[in-house]
Amino acid sequence: MPNLLSALAFIAEQAQSNFVNKTQHSFEVQEKFLFKLLRAYQRTELGCQYGLKHIKNIEQFQKQIPVLPYSAYKPYVERIAAGEQNILTPDPVIYLNRTSGSTGKQKLIPITRRFQNILGWANLTSIGFLSQALRKQGKQFAPGLAINAITKPELTSGGIQYGSAGPGVLRMGTFFYKHLLVHSYDTFKPQDTLARSYIGLLFSLFNSPQSIGGNFPMVILQICNILEQYGENLISDLETGRIAPWLKLEPELRVRLEAQLSPAPIRAAKLQEILRSEGRLTPILAWPNLAFYATARGGTSDFYLERFPEYFGNIPGFGMVFATAEGTFGIYPDFNTDGSILAIETGFFEFIPSDQWGEEHPKTLLAQDVKPGEYYRILVTNYSGFYRYDIGDIFEVLGFYEQVPLLVFRYRRGGLLSSAMEKTTEYHATQVMQILQQKFNILLEDFCITLSENEFPARYLVNIELASDYHLQYPYAFIESFDNVLKEIHTYYDVKRKISIPPPCLRIMKSGSFDKIRQRQIKKGIPVYQLKFPHISEDRDFMAGLEFEKEIQLIA
Incomplete structure (x- = not known):
């Protein structure tokens, strides 16, 4: 595994280096992305309706294709879900990402293998930035504890899997993610939320994760609370190599998980000593070699991050990527950084300045034209088959990384x-x-x-x-x-x-x-x-x- 992770870190840093070089040529990279996409998608049903093959420059693209919300794409997505081909994408749709619905109605976003690979390279680039940041601290990239769930995907009438973006990514990259975890991949599978979190902690207490990662800070805080509340139970299970019988686990999954455990009385005794002297278990106490936590930054995250020193001391945070079900928008370059670099290789991006938010056909700016300190709505054209799509999020531009803006999410439009x-x-x-x-x-x-x-x-x-x-x-x-x-x-x-x-x-x-x-x-x-x-x-x-x-x- 160390050799595999070393190889992964090397490849990731190569991806990061290539990305950094491209940030010096923002306009050229964005223009190339757009016209490569338009050529590939010109024969789709929507591509023919929009006349993509006739578009010769960015100005014509902006004039010919309107800014549209999800409701305009919904009828096309429903046809894709029913099994129709070549509607929005020339490639087969292998999955439909379902948005969370926390801040609005749930949406379905078409995912193709090509689209998934592009987003994967953005993730790899973020690991490259992370690897460099760790090396500055004299550390190497190593496995961590991830908080997520593997839920059984549902099927549309056309036989396409759909569900949350996170589980979909985990399923499609099983081999890759298995080597990034200190705990069993099976720990993602319990249906009960407490059982899933408890089992992930139990497996991680056998080892020493380098990091804890969760989509949002609130999720990580909930894990910290479970570690604190169930510390005695976890230590007992660690000592015996068995899982508490009161935990709600599917019988077959319990058997499979317990087969992967073994008694660890020495480790249990050490944790019991910490619990006795400190009165509780926290991540920094349980795993003294913890190097960072990874979670969302900006927006409502800032409120929850204020509580992190209680559990993590001065351990830095890393944002990885700013991503939604619709795509990846930013890549974080370092620890404790709120601004993410616009992910210029995952989509073609336009920015609506605040004085245009009330316009039906707003004037937009390109990435190199935005101004630090200003707020913008962001439009994306990417391989989901959506063009000039308004995701409804408001970003602030903090500055620039070479010729590419540094963005931080502030709030959702309509919120x-x-x-x-x-x-x-x-x-x-x-x-x-x-x-x-x-x-x-x-x-x-x-x-x-x-x-x-x-x-x-x-x-x-x-x-x-x-x-x-x-x-x-x-x-x-x-x-x-x-x-x-x-x-x-x-x-x-x-x-x-x-x-x-x-x-x-x-x-x-x-x-x-x-x-x-x-x-x-x-x-x-x-x-x-x-x-x-x-x-x-x-x-x-x-x-x-x-x-x-x-x-x-x-x-x-």
Whole structure:
């Protein structure tokens, strides 16, 4: 395995080096990508409708093909799902990525082998950046603990597999991913969420993972909580080489997993000593050689990342790639970096500046023309067969890597909170809560800002749940500070607050409230490892049925 990983790191660094060279020629790389795609797709049904073979330059491409949302592509995808060929892609569709639906309706994105290979090279490039970052610390790329699930794919009427992007990638790259894990690939297979997390931890405690990876920081925090809560059980299982009988495991899978375990009394004794002296197990205590964690950055992730030092100390974080079910948009170049390099080899990208967001046919900019500090909607044309597709995400440009912009996700278009058209974003809300946690020396388990009922304009309801062992000593000062800080960072809130928006109200929720909301979302069919929890919501029923310990109304 070490030789295989060394070879992988070498290939990855070659891919990274080639990518870096191409960042010096952004326009040429993007133009070449676009016209190679148009030539390959010109005889598809949609390619013929758009007249792709007649397009000679980028300006003509932008004039001839409109900016369209998913709803325009949905009828074509439904035909693909029914088994029709050459609709959006000339290559056979081997899988349909289903978006999570956490922030909107679920969508299906066609995946071909060619498209999957292109995205795979982006992943390889990110490993190259990671390998270089590790070498700067005197470390080599090594296997880690990954948090994910292998769910059985469903079949469309046309016999095409469909499901979440993560499990689909794992299934299509089984050999590759087996060598990146310290735990058995079978640990992804339990259907019960607790059992899956518990088994992944149990196998990892036998070894020493270099990293912990999960789609979102909240997922990693949940693993940290399970390690802490079930530390005694895990140590007992480690000592005996058996899996706790109370764990909900499929019988055949339990037999297969236990056959891969063996007693580890020495390791168990060492962990028991740590548990006795420290009072709990955390990743940094259980695995002192842990080098980094890998998870999403930007957007709502920043709020959860504030809790990571409690479990990881000063261990750095790595974003790997910024990817959605629709494709890969950015590649992270280093540890503790929020900005990802636009993935210029995975798609042709255009940027809609904020002054064009209300236009039916917006003017767009190319990658080299965007400006640092500005916010943009991003359009992608890639091998899924979608052209100038608006994914609905808002990015900020932080700067440039050679000629390629560095992007950070800020919020999702439409994910706004408005009492009087002030348009508060998740980024605003997260910024405020980060400031208030430091000011009042507290940690929040989670929060969500909603709007009051039967009032117009409505007041902001600031729903918070304190992390265990934390108490908010001055709740009135907290909601007063919330109001003031939001005014400082959000001009439109300040203006509307003065003339129309009523004073906000703080609700301190009972312990476990936000876990109940997450369970509600999971029951709706949102995969647990793709769950993106909203921190603002105009849904008046979002917090329905939950109890609060205290309500504090700010006086005007």
